[in-house]
Structures are given as structure tokens and as C-alpha cells.
Amino acid sequence: MKHLLLSIALFIASFQLLNAQSKITNQKTSYTFEQNIPYQKGDEYILERCVLDVYSPESKEDLPVLIYFHGGGLKRGNKYIPEYLKEKGIIVVAVNYRFFPEVSVKEIIGDAAISVKWVYDHITKYGGNPNKIFLSGHSAGGYIISMLGLDASYLMSVGLDPNQIAGLIPLSGHTITHMTAREEMGIGPLQPIIDQMAPLFHVKENTPPYIMITGDRELELLGRYEENAYMHRMMKLSSNKKTELYELQGYGHMMVYPALPILLEKIKEISALK
Numbered sequence: 001m002k003h004l005l006l007s008i009a010l011f012i013a014s015f016q017l018l019n020a021q022s023k024i025t026n027q028k029t030s031y032t033f034e035q036n037i038p039y040q041k042g043d044e045y046i047l048e049r050c051v052l053d054v055y056s057p058e059s060k061e062d063l064p065v066l067i068y069f070h071g072g073g074l075k076r077g078n079k080y081i082p083e084y085l086k087e088k089g090i091i092v093v094a095v096n097y098r099f100f101p102e103v104s105v106k107e108i109i110g111d112a113a114i115s116v117k118w119v120y121d122h123i124t125k126y127g128g129n130p131n132k133i134f135l136s137g138h139s140a141g142g143y144i145i146s147m148l149g150l151d152a153s154y155l156m157s158v159g160l161d162p163n164q165i166a167g168l169i170p171l172s173g174h175t176i177t178h179m180t181a182r183e184e185m186g187i188g189p190l191q192p193i194i195d196q197m198a199p200l201f202h203v204k205e206n207t208p209p210y211i212m213i214t215g216d217r218e219l220e221l222l223g224r225y226e227e228n229a230y231m232h233r234m235m236k237l238s239s240n241k242k243t244e245l246y247e248l249q250g251y252g253h254m255m256v257y258p259a260l261p262i263l264l265e266k267i268k269e270i271s272a273l274k
Contacts, residue, residue, distance in 0.1 A: 029057050029058070029060075029087070029089070030057070030058045030059075031055060031056065031057050031058065031086070031087060032054075032055075032056055032058055033053065033054070033055050033081075034053065034054045035051075035053045036051045036052075036053065037051060037052050037053070037054065038050060038051050039051065039052055039095075039114055039115045039118035040111070040114045040115075040118075045098060045102060046098070049096050049097060049098045049099070049111075050096065050097065050098065050111055050114070050115070051079075051096050052079065052093055052094060052095045052096065052115055052118070052119075053079055053081065053093065053094045054091065054092075054093050054126055055081045055086065055091065055092045055093075055094070056091040056092075056126040056127060056128070057089060057091070057127065059127075060089075060127040061127045061129075062127070062129045062132075063089065063090060063091050063126075063127050063128050063129060063132070064090045064091070064128075064129065064132040064133075064134065064166070064267050064268070064271040065090065065091045065092075065093065065119065065123050065128040065129070065132060065133045065134065066085065066090055066091070066092050066093070066134050066135075066136055066263075066267060067093045067095060067115070067116060067119055067133065067134070067135050067136070067145075068081070068082070068085075068092060068093065068094050068095070068136050068137055068141070069095050069097070069112060069135075069136075069137030069138075069140075069141030069142075069144045069145060070094070070095075070096075070137065070138065070140075070141050071137065071138040071139030071140045071141050071142075072099075072139070072140055073139070073140050073179065073180055074099060074100050074105060074108055074140045074143075074144075074178065074180040074181075075099050075100055075101075075180060076099065077140070078096060079094035079095055079096045080094055081094050082256060082257075082260055084257060084260040084261070084264075085260060085263075085264065088264060090264075090267060091123065091126055091127065091128045093115075093119055093123075095112065095115045097111040097112055097115070097144075098111055100180050100183075100184065101184075104184065105178065105180055105181040105184055105197060106197075108144070109144055109147050109148065109154050110154060110157070112144045112145075112148055112154075113148055113154040113155050113157060113158050113160075114158055116133075116135070116148065116155065116158070116160065117155075117158040117159065117160055119133060120133065120160060120164070129271075129274070130164075131164075131166065131274050132166050132270075132271045132274050133164070133165060133166055134165070134166050134167045134168075134169060134267050134270075135148060135149060135165055135167070135168050135169070136168075136169040136170065136171065136263055137170065137171065137173065138171040138172060138173075138256050139171070139172050139173060139174075139221075139253065140173075140174075140178065140180075141170075141171075141173070142170030142171050142172055142173020142174070143170070143173045143174040143178045143199070144173075145168055145169075145170055145173070146168060146170050146173055146174075146175065146199035146210075147197075147199060147202075148162065148165075148168075149162050149165055149168040149207060149208055149210065150162070150168075150199050150202035150203075150204070150207060150210075151196070151199075151201075151202045162207070162208065163206070163207075163208060165208040166208065166209070166267075166270055166271065166274065167208055167209040167210075167211065167266060167267065167270050168207070168208050168209065168210045168211070169211045169212075169213065169263050169266060169267075170212055170213070171213050171214075171255065171256055171259045171263070172213070172214050172215055172220065172221070172224050172253055172255055172259075173199075173212070173228075174198075174199070174224070174227060175198065175199045175200045175212075175227040175228055175230065175231040176192050176193060176194050176198050176200055176227050177192075177193040177194060177195055177197045177198040178197065178198075181197040189222075190222075192223075199231065200227075200230065200231055200234065203231070203234045203235055203238050203240070204238055204240065205238050205239045205240050206240075207235075207240060207242060207243075208242065209242045209243075209244075209266070209270055210235065210240070210242055210243045210244070211243075211244045211246070211262075211263075211266050212228040212231065212232060212243070212244065212245045212246070213245075213246045213248065213255070213259040213262055213263070214228050214245075214246070214247055214248070214255070215247070215248050215251040215252045215253055215254075215255035216247065216248060216249050216250055216251055216252065217229075217247060219250070219251065219252035219253075220252060220253055221252070221253040224253065225247055228245055229245060231243075231245075232244075232245040246259075246262055
């Protein structure tokens with residue numbers, strides 16, 4: 001009888017433990033979403049456009065951080081958190097910036113640099129790890145993050161070293177001089193240029209991990225795949241072992257959604273080494 005009662009007691013205790021563990025496992029992490037946080041001071045236009053959103057899990061620390069820049073040709077667009085990146089255990093910061101022709105392309109990239117500095121200065125408050133900050137963006141946003149990571153002058157101007165960045169993951173971004181930078185110089189959209197405003201101009205051996213993702217070469221905007229393929233080749237010739245290139249078959253320039261699983265996997269992979 002004693003053995004039977006002991007067995008029943010052990011069974012009940014085991015059931016209660018498993019039930020408690022199940023409740024813990026099934027608890028859904030809550031996320032907070034703070035919007036329109038100013039990241040620099042200035043005139044009315046700066047106050048309107050130079051704001052960012054922070055999407056973060058509650059009660060977490062040592063989290064990877066993704067700073068995401070929207071596309072729109074450096075002339076239009078608005079910050080957003082891609083749905084696929086929500087509730088994935090990372091912090092996502094979505095950034096707005098000023099537009100051409102109200103400001104120059106260099107000033108646009110300068111806005112982005114200041115926003116990155118803001119994240120480095122404040123992200124621990126949200127549970128983010130400053131050693132795990134990644135940059136990504138689509139189209140013009142991809143161009144911006146490539147310039148920030150490869151032309152050291154922008155981040156150095158705000159007191160950061162580009163090699164502090166954990167990874168650069170542009171989605172269908174220019175690697176030649178951006179078409180709007182060419183327009184600013186009076187050059188047509190079909191005239192390719194590689195100058196200091198081109199990520200390709202800044203090819204070198206030592207960079208953060210640089211993962212380029214484009215759509216199908218037959219469906220992409222202009223020569224976007226070929227630009228990235230040339231960038232990949234030149235990085236390899238420069239002994240850069242941190243560069244990768246993905247071509248998403250069957251997808252055109254609006255290839256953000258199918259690229260996001262690769263982006264997220266790379267964030268987790270690189271973060272695990274930090």
C-alpha cells in the first residue's frame with residue numbers, strides 16, 4: 001500500500017512538473033513597439049523625418065539588433081517593421097531619413113550614420129547587445145547600409161568604427177553609384193558610374209560580414225544582380241572572405257519577403273559567434 005501511495009505521489013508530482021514546464025514553454029513573449037523616436041536635432045524637416053521605431057521583446061537581454069532602412073530611390077518611402085521579423089527574438093529598429101532633392105545623397109547617408117550611433121548609444125536599454133548590431137535595407141536602403149559599412153568616413157564622423165557592425169545584409173541594393181547620386185551629378189539613370197558614392201569603390205579585404213541578396217537576374221531592376229555579382233567577385237579578388245551572394249530565382253526587385261529567412265538565419269549564425 002505504501003509503495004502504491006508513493007507511486008501515485010510521484011506520478012502526481014511528475015505531472016505537475018511537466019504541466020508547469022509546459023506553461024513556461026507556451027508562454028508567449030511580449031513585445032513593445034516605440035514609434036517616432038527622434039535621433040537628431042535640427043530644423044522642422046529633420047524633426048519630421050529623422051525618427052525611428054524600436055520593436056523589442058520585453059524582459060530580455062543580450063539580443064541581436066537589426067537596423068532596417070526602407071527603399072524608395074532616396075526620394076520617398078517610410079519606415080516599417082517587416083512582418084516576418086516580428087516575434088523572432090531580435091530587436092528591429094526601423095529608420096526614416098531625409099530625401100533628395102531637399103538634401104544631398106551624402107546628407108541622407110549622414111542621417112543614417114547618426115541613427116546607427118543612436119542605436120549604439122541606447123540599445124542596451126531595450127536589451128540589445130551592441131556587439132550584435134546588424135544593418136539591412138531594401139533597394140535604396142541596401143545602398144545606404146553598404147555605404148555605411150564600406151566607406152568608413154560616415155560612421156567615423158559620428159565616432160563609430162564600421163568594423164563594430166556585426167553584419168551588412170543589403171537586399172537588392174546598388175553597388176555602383178546610386179541612380180539618385182548620378183541624377184544629382186546630372187548623369188542619366190542608364191549611365192553606370194563607379195566613384196566614391198559607389199560601394200564598389202570601397203572594395204577591401206577587411207569588412208564586416210557582407211551578405212548580398214538580390215532577385216533573379218532576369219527579373220531584377222536594371223542590372224542589380226550583375227552589380228552585386230561584380231561586387232562579390234571584386235571582394236573575393238581583394239581576399240575578402242566575409243562576402244556572400246544570394247540570387248533568389250523567380251523573384252524580381254520586390255524580393256524582400258523571400259530574402260528575410262536568409263537574413264534572419266545569418267543574424268543568428270553570426271550572433272552565435274559573438
